[in-house]
Amino acid sequence: MINLERSEVAPFQPPWGHIDISQLTFTQSAMVSSAPLTLSVVSISDGLTISTSWQPEALDEAVAQGFCHGLSDWLKYLGHGK
Numbered sequence: 001m002i003n004l005e006r007s008e009v010a011p012f013q014p015p016w017g018h019i020d021i022s023q024l025t026f027t028q029s030a031m032v033s034s035a036p037l038t039l040s041v042v043s044i045s046d047g048l049t050i051s052t053s054w055q056p057e058a059l060d061e062a063v064a065q066g067f068c069h070g071l072s073d074w075l076k077y078l079g080h081g082k
Contacts, residue, residue: 037064
């Protein structure tokens with residue numbers, strides 16, 4: 001379950017705007033797969049374990065690394081809260 005609140009003022013404004021997370025609960029692991037890219041998210045006692053893998057012949061390495069870097073930045077941003 002995720003409770004989200006929109007905020008008008010934020011120190012960092014990503015393209016999608018600022019969202020404060022008041023409650024974030026993971027009850028199980030989740031996996032999103034597509035042909036060239038696999039993203040696995042697993043909830044552990046002290047946070048999340050996120051792993052990504054991609055097929056080099058199907059996805060450019062720069063694109064995959066950019067995705068991973070963007071995901072890392074997004075999760076850090078979400079972790080800052082209020």
